Amino acid sequence: MAEEMSPQIQDQINRLQQLRSQYQMIAQQQQQVELRLREVDEALEELKKTDGKAPIYKSVGAVLIKTKGKTEVEKELKSNKETLELRKTTLEKQEGRTREKLNELQSKVQNALNLNTDGAA
Secondary structure, X not given: OOOOOOHHHXXXXXXXXXXXXXXXXXXXXXXXXXXXXXXXXXXXXXXXXXXXXXXXXXXXXXXXXXXXXXXXXXXXXXXHHHHHHHHHHHHHHHHHHHHHHHHHHHHHHHHHHHHHHHHHO
């Protein structure tokens, strides 16, 4: 049957596989961003529970470094959260566009294969 498929249908099937891979990568990136957002939210919650005099450390690679204070860490975490939320929004839009293209191409391929099968019968 592969020999009977037109080069156009084969090209569309290849594009469909590429889009599926791209869609999966976007989904993985979304999961990573969601996880990091939860971590930042948890860190901010824990910071709220501490008083201003408690020593606060942050991880820099494999080392913990004492910070200058709660305010500095809160600012950094809020900035990270803002960046992650922006990334999340971008990925959601990208995921939506990719899903639309995927559905559209899948439909085209399915129709082309059905026409190809009907014509061969």
